Structure formats: C-alpha cells, structure tokens
Amino acid sequence: MPTMTAAQQREAAQAKYNAYLAACPSRRLLARISDKWVALVLAALGGDGPDGGTGGQPHALRYSELSRRLAGVSQKMLTQTLRSLERDGLVTRTVTPTVPTTVTYEMTDLGRSLHHLMHGIKDWAESHMDEVLANREEYDSRGD
Secondary structure, three states: OOOOOHHHHHHHHHHOOOOOOOOOOHHHHHHHHOOHHHHHHHHHHOOOOOOOOOOOOOOOEEHHHHHHHOOOOOHHHHHHHHHHHHHOOOEEEEEEOOOOOEEEEEEOHHHHHHHHHHHHHHHHHHHHHHHHHHHHHHHHHHOO
C-alpha cells in the first residue's frame, strides 16, 4: 500500500463525505446545525444577544443565562440542544463544585469556526426579513 502525504489523506477524507449522497453522515450534521436552537445557542455563546451581547466576544454562559436569552426555548429543548452540541465537539460543559453547583457552556474552537457562518445567516435573516415578508404576502395574494 503506497504512503500518502498529509494533503492526499485530507483529500481522500473529504472525498468520502458528500452530502448529496443519501448515506452520507454529513447530512445528519447539516440537519443538526440548521436547527434554529443550535443557531441561537451558538450566537448567544458567541457574544450575540438581544441587547447586543458582549461586542461579539465568545464567552461562557450558565444554563440559566442561556435560557433567559433564548426566549421561547423549553428546558427540554435547550438541554437536548446543548447535549448534541457537546457531543459534536462544538460546545464544552464545565461543572464547578460550588453551592449550588455552577454549570457553564462555552464554544470550542470547532464551534467558533461554525459560529462565524451561523452569525452571518442570523444577520442575513434579520436584515432581509422585511423583503421575505413582502414576498410571502405577494405570493399568498396571487391565489395560484
């Protein structure tokens, strides 16, 4: 078996993942990261918030802080989202033995690399919502 360079190994690894193929595991990852709660958790941990956050600086947040920032998220959904992000290596969970116990969540380097993309999508949605709503109204009024 011939020896492969690091670049060849990376190319071979990338070739085995093709989201257009039904059996590709990257499809499940795409489904997970396209979830609204994933996008909002990453935005919150990345320094975004309803009040402008911390100037875009990533930081650790307690579960209760995340819950307050994400209006409408249930405890079950937030817990499931955080566990899936931790499992994928996008978020770390740190337990500090205080009274009561303090649990904080923070993005990993991998999570920060995704945060930049998710932040862009969030900004796009906020910036173009008026256009989207106008297009929906026009479409719905056609009666096709």
